[in-house]
Amino acid sequence: MNRGNASLANLLPGALGIAAATAFLILFLSVESQAGIAALLLGGAAVVVATARFGGIARMRRSFAGDEGAMNLVVVAAALVLTGFFYEDHFTLLLVATVMIYMVAALGLTVQFGYAGVLNFAGAAFFGIGCYTAAVLTKNTALPHVLVLLAGGVMAALIGTLLLLPVLRTRGHYSAVVTIAFTLLFKTFLEVNDTLGGPQGLRVDGMNLFGWRFNDNIEIGETLEISFFANYVIGSLILLAIAFAFVRRLERSWTGLNLDAVRLDETAAACFGYNISRWKITAFTIGNFLAGLAGAIYAMMLGFIAPTNFTFGDSLILVSIVLLGGIGNPWGIAVATTIVIVLPEKLQIIQEYRFLLYASMVILILLFRPLGLLPRPLRSYVPGWQPK
Amino acid sequence: MSGTAQDLLAARSLTKRFGGLVALEGLDLEARRNEVLGLIGPNGSGKTTFFNVVTGIYAADGGEVTFGRDTITNLSAQAVYHAGIARTFQRSRLMLELSIFDNIMVGNHRRLNQGLWFNLARRGAFRQEFEDSFEQARKLVKVFDPPLADRMFEPIGGFPMIDRRRIEICRALISHPQLLLLDEPSAGMTHEETTQLMDDILEVRNTFEDLTIIIIEHEMGVIERITNRCVVLNFGRKICEGTYQEVAADPLVQEAYLGIE
Ligand SMILES: Nc1ncnc2c1ncn2[C@@H]1O[C@H](COP(=O)(O)OP(=O)(O)OP(=O)(O)O)[C@@H](O)[C@H]1O
Ligand SMILES: [Mg+2]
Numbered sequence: 250m251n252r253g254n255a256s257l258a259n260l261l262p263g264a265l266g267i268a269a270a271t272a273f274l275i276l277f278l279s280v281e282s283q284a285g286i287a288a289l290l291l292g293g294a295a296v297v298v299a300t301a302r303f304g305g306i307a308r309m310r311r312s313f314a315g316d317e318g319a320m321n322l323v324v325v326a327a328a329l330v331l332t333g334f335f336y337e338d339h340f341t342l343l344l345v346a347t348v349m350i351y352m353v354a355a356l357g358l359t360v361q362f363g364y365a366g367v368l369n370f371a372g373a374a375f376f377g378i379g380c381y382t383a384a385v386l387t388k389n390t391a392l393p394h395v396l397v398l399l400a401g402g403v404m405a406a407l408i409g410t411l412l413l414l415p416v417l418r419t420r421g422h423y424s425a426v427v428t429i430a431f432t433l434l435f436k437t438f439l440e441v442n443d444t445l446g447g448p449q450g451l452r453v454d455g456m457n458l459f460g461w462r463f464n465d466n467i468e469i470g471e472t473l474e475i476s477f478f479a480n481y482v483i484g485s486l487i488l489l490a491i492a493f494a495f496v497r498r499l500e501r502s503w504t505g506l507n508l509d510a511v512r513l514d515e516t517a518a519a520c521f522g523y524n525i526s527r528w529k530i531t532a533f534t535i536g537n538f539l540a541g542l543a544g545a546i547y548a549m550m551l552g553f554i555a556p557t558n559f560t561f562g563d564s565l566i567l568v569s570i571v572l573l574g575g576i577g578n579p580w581g582i583a584v585a586t587t588i589v590i591v592l593p594e595k596l597q598i599i600q601e602y603r604f605l606l607y608a609s610m611v612i613l614i615l616l617f618r619p620l621g622l623l624p625r626p627l628r629s630y631v632p633g634w635q636p637k
Numbered sequence: 638m639s640g641t642a643q644d645l646l647a648a649r650s651l652t653k654r655f656g657g658l659v660a661l662e663g664l665d666l667e668a669r670r671n672e673v674l675g676l677i678g679p680n681g682s683g684k685t686t687f688f689n690v691v692t693g694i695y696a697a698d699g700g701e702v703t704f705g706r707d708t709i710t711n712l713s714a715q716a717v718y719h720a721g722i723a724r725t726f727q728r729s730r731l732m733l734e735l736s737i738f739d740n741i742m743v744g745n746h747r748r749l750n751q752g753l754w755f756n757l758a759r760r761g762a763f764r765q766e767f768e769d770s771f772e773q774a775r776k777l778v779k780v781f782d783p784p785l786a787d788r789m790f791e792p793i794g795g796f797p798m799i800d801r802r803r804i805e806i807c808r809a810l811i812s813h814p815q816l817l818l819l820d821e822p823s824a825g826m827t828h829e830e831t832t833q834l835m836d837d838i839l840e841v842r843n844t845f846e847d848l849t850i851i852i853i854e855h856e857m858g859v860i861e862r863i864t865n866r867c868v869v870l871n872f873g874r875k876i877c878e879g880t881y882q883e884v885a886a887d888p889l890v891q892e893a894y895l896g897i898e
Contacts, residue, residue: 495757502756502763503742503749506735510743513732520692521808522718522746531753627736627790630767636775636789 256316262305263312264323269296271327274587275334277595278341286595310626313580317632325490332482342478344594346550349485350543352586353492355570356579357539360496362568363577363625364505365532366512367416371428372567374435375405375537377559379544380453381445384554387454394457398488398545405541406534416533417526432561439556450555453548458484481550488546492539496579499535501630508532509628540567562604566590569607573614575621584622644703645670645849646691646722646816651700653683653690653873660686662873663700668816673842673850675860675881678870679893684853685727687870688818692724693717704816719747723809724818727853729801729825733794737785737804740793741774744808777807780844781837799830803837810841819852823859835859857885869893 277289300306313320328345335341354376361367369375379401386397415427440448455462467475499505510518511528519525548554570589575581589610593603614621644667653661660683668674676684689695691702693714701710704720712720723744731740742749750756750766771789778786781803785796793804802822809817822838823831842848854860860867861881869877869884871893877884884890 498757498760503751504753504756506739506742507746507751509735509739510732513735514730516694516714517726517730517732518743519714520694520718520724521744521812522715524715627792628739629790631764634764636771636787 259315260312260319260323262308263320266300266305266309266312267320267323267327271331274591275331277591278331278335278344283597290596314626314629314632321490325486328482328486332479336475336479339476339478342476342482343550344591346478346481346485347547348587348590349482349489350547350550351567351570351590352583353485353489353543354540355567355574355582355586356492356496357536357543358567358571359536359574359577359579359582360499360508360539361532361536362571364500364508364512365529367529367533367536368422368425369428369533369536370425370561370564370568371412371431371435372540373559373561373563374428374432375409375540376544376547376563376567377435377439377554377556378405378408379541380548380554380558381439381451382541383545383548384451384453385445387549388451393459394549395459397549398542401545401548402538402540402542405544406538409533409537413530413533417529428564429561432559432564436556436559436561439559446555448556450553450558453552453554455549455552478550481546485546485550488542492542493579500577500628501632504528504531505628565604565607569611572611573621575623575625578621578623578625581621581623581625643669645705646851647703648687648691649701649703651687651690651702652698653686653695654698660873661690661697664870664873664875666868666875668849668851669866671847671849672865673852673863675864675867676851676853676870677855677857677860677867677884678876682870682893683873684870685820686873688724688820688851688853691717692722692818718812718814721815722818723812723814723816725802725805725809725820725822727820727824729798729805731793731801731805731808734792736790737778737793737796738771738774738789740804741777741808741811742770745770745774745811748812774807774811777811777841778804780841781807798825799834802826802834806838806841810845813845815847815849817848817850819850819854821853821855823854823856831856831859835863839863857881861885 273289273293277286277293280286280289297306332342332345335345354372357375358369358372361369382401382404383397386392386400387394392400412427412431416424439445445451467479469475507518507523507528508531510521511523511525515525566589570582570585573581573589574583574585589607593599593606599606647667648664651661651664651666652659664683664687666687676687678684686695690697691709693712693716696711701708703709704722707720709717709720732743735743749770750763756763775786775789778789782800785800785803793801796804806817806819806822819838822834826834838850842850852860852864864881866879867881867884868875869887869890871889876889876893877887879887
């Protein structure tokens with residue numbers, strides 16, 4: 250009984266933090282006036298800094314470390330509350346689903362860069378491969394859409410193998426150059442390829458999972474009509490939960506250790522029997538799969554895709570999310586994606602300068618907080634496990 | 638001088654050049670099973686290069702290396718480890734942001750189940766292997782320093798040099814290699830710390846049944862205390878070999894060390 254109370258008390262800071270963040274997000278998404286948004290941002294930042302100053306953030310971290318299962322549920326509940334609040338607002342729900350989808354792709358990049366140290370500036374291209382795979386498959390085949398999602402991931406992973414040789418052969422920044430080149434090539438390839446719609450792009454069917462038609466508004470009774478984007482929010486949330494759990498497990502295994510070792514010291518790792526290529530390939534492939542998977546659901550949600558969605562700038566967004574969040578920390582990814590995707594949508598002055606903003610953000614982070622907003626904690630192989 | 642059944646490791650006419658510089662020149666060297674062999678010589682005489690060539694970090698330009706009955710000349714670093722040779726580095730190469738436990742498990746690579754399916758899906762079995770490995774690692778660390786064994790999940794970067802050296806040796810020993818290569822384990826430590834670490838190494842040796850050690854060391858006190866035999870290098874060549882007393886009395890060795898010791 251006592252233990253139960255103790256663990257409840259330990260959960261409290263985390264739950265309060267999530268509740269406050271959710272309330273803030275709801276407010277932030279509701280306000281329209283630019284002055285109001287700016288005021289909220291300043292206020293929010295001040296509260297976060299003050300909370301950190303008085304050890305609040307550390308206490309929240311303890312909640313998450315103490316009972317992960319419960320905290321995960323709290324976060325899912327918060328996402329549902331937020332969705333419920335904006336139930337008929339197409340724009341906001343689209344934004345929420347987009348954030349979740351980007352989180353999946355950014356988790357992929359975390360496996361590559363955060364764990365194995367493989368720089369990938371082609372995130373948007375692999376995301377795009379998932380999009381186009383979904384477009385082609387929904388248009389030309391009757392493949393069930395679960396399989397279309399998987400196909401998006403598999404296709405991205407397969408095409409990724411084209412880059413394996415250059416990514417593996419050399420150390421350091423060469424893989425950055427190769428992936429940048431790939432992003433540029435990918436966009437050009439789409440633009441000149443008529444079967445893929447050329448510069449005009451392609452239409453994509455809405456998602457239909459086992460008869461659950463995502464593009465229909467949800468009608469409850471006579472009066473209540475929920476935006477169809479709520480379907481995509483739920484769908485993305487499910488995908489995100491699976492991706493999140495997967496990346497977590499990966500990190501908490503010998504595989505996770507191997508990826509870290511390969512990133513930190515290839516020579517030492519080789520002296521302890523590591524097949525360096527094997528682990529880089531594993532990370533690169535898993536990461537591209539997640540990006541492609543995210544792309545597939547994104548395309549079905551938008552209903553329309555074009556080459557301009559997959560520029561080098563979009564790849565940079567993904568990289569800046571990974572750097573900002575806290576390299577290798579999935580919760581950091583969640584926070585960073587929200588900031589990076591939502592901010593320019595709400596603050597119109599930023600829109601035009603968004604890439605400038607991302608670039609300066611990355612530089613500031615690297616200078617002043619190289620571990621990111623939420624630095625990655627040490628690996629615990631079995632959550633809650635204690636020696637003896 | 639040819640290798641015998643007693644020899645665990647034997648190098649024959651081993652040569653390594655870096656451009657015009659000959660770091661190893663026709664080196665013949667053997668380590669007998671279960672001995673502690675000291676590898677000494679002035680700075681730049683090729684000691685570390687010998688380790689690097691044996692462990693596959695550099696390819697030899699000539700000669701061969703045998704380990705037990707196998708020829709391991711120019712095998713990859715990966716293959717050399719799987720054959721049963723583990724090492725430490727002169728400039729400690731731990732992964733500083735990882736925990737003590739993680740660092741030791743890096744050395745346990747060949748004994749852990751590396752299958753993706755096992756690691757991701759069979760969490761019950763994984764947990765068992767994790768707990769077993771933890772017990773083994775803790776027992777090993779305890780031999781060196783009991784308090785350290787209670788801090789297995791702290792990042793190694795926060796520990797002093799002597800603890801790092803200890804953990805680096807644990808990382809090399811955890812997979813039960815037949816041959817352990819120690820490259821100046823006392824570098825960067827005080828005299829007392831060195832004595833302490835050597836006690837630890839001697840103690841560990843007794844707990845392993847089949848373990849041969851080659852140790853590079855500048856501190857002659859250490860060499861005298863823990864080695865059975867010594868090989869002295871100068872300019873990439875072997876200039877003397879024998880017990881510590883024998884090599885210390887050799888005029889060539891005294892000349893090579895003039896001004897150094
Ligand atoms: N990677 C390399 N490239 C070029 N020269 C090298 C390289 N590694 C070693 N050398 C040279 O080879 C020679 C032998 O070096 P080595 O590191 O084996 O000496 P050592 O006996 O270990 O010396 P110390 O006692 O200082 O560690 C030195 O002259 C060194 O400068
Ligand atoms: Mg050396």
